[in-house]
Amino acid sequence: MAHELVCWKCGASLADLTLPLRRLEECPKCRAQLHVCRMCREYDTRVTGACREQGAEEVRNKEGANFCDFFRPRPGAYAGRGAATDQALSELNKLFGPR
Ligand SMILES: [Zn+2]
Incomplete structure (x- = not known):
């Protein structure tokens, strides 16, 4: 089953994993x-x-494995997360200095 899931934490592709997730x-x-x-x-x-x-x-x-029956993986779990954005911004600030 083809899917485009990525890790919620690091953004790595999970395309090699078969669904449903164990x-x-x-x-x-x-x-x-x-x-x-x-x-x-x-x-x-x-x-x-x-x-x-x-x-x-x-x-x-x-962030820990749960027993939830309603679990459905979300393809965009990594992109656009607030924390990830904040981290990207602080990386930019390190490179270019705060504006
Ligand atoms: Zn990961």
Whole structure:
């Protein structure tokens, strides 16, 4: 099954992994666990518990493998994350100095 998932943590391609993700699947590059809230379509920091799925039990560790039945991997889990953007900005500031 073709997909374009990337690691939520480092952005590495997960194209070699087969879906559905196993619960203890790890990123081949940084070893981050992948069956986690941060990798899920329902993950949304703007809602209570950071999950849009009302029926899901709250998962406290958003970066650890969970047992959630509603888990669905999100292809853009890495791109556009706030933290990643902040990091990119601070890297730029290091290179070019703050404006
Ligand atoms: Zn990774």
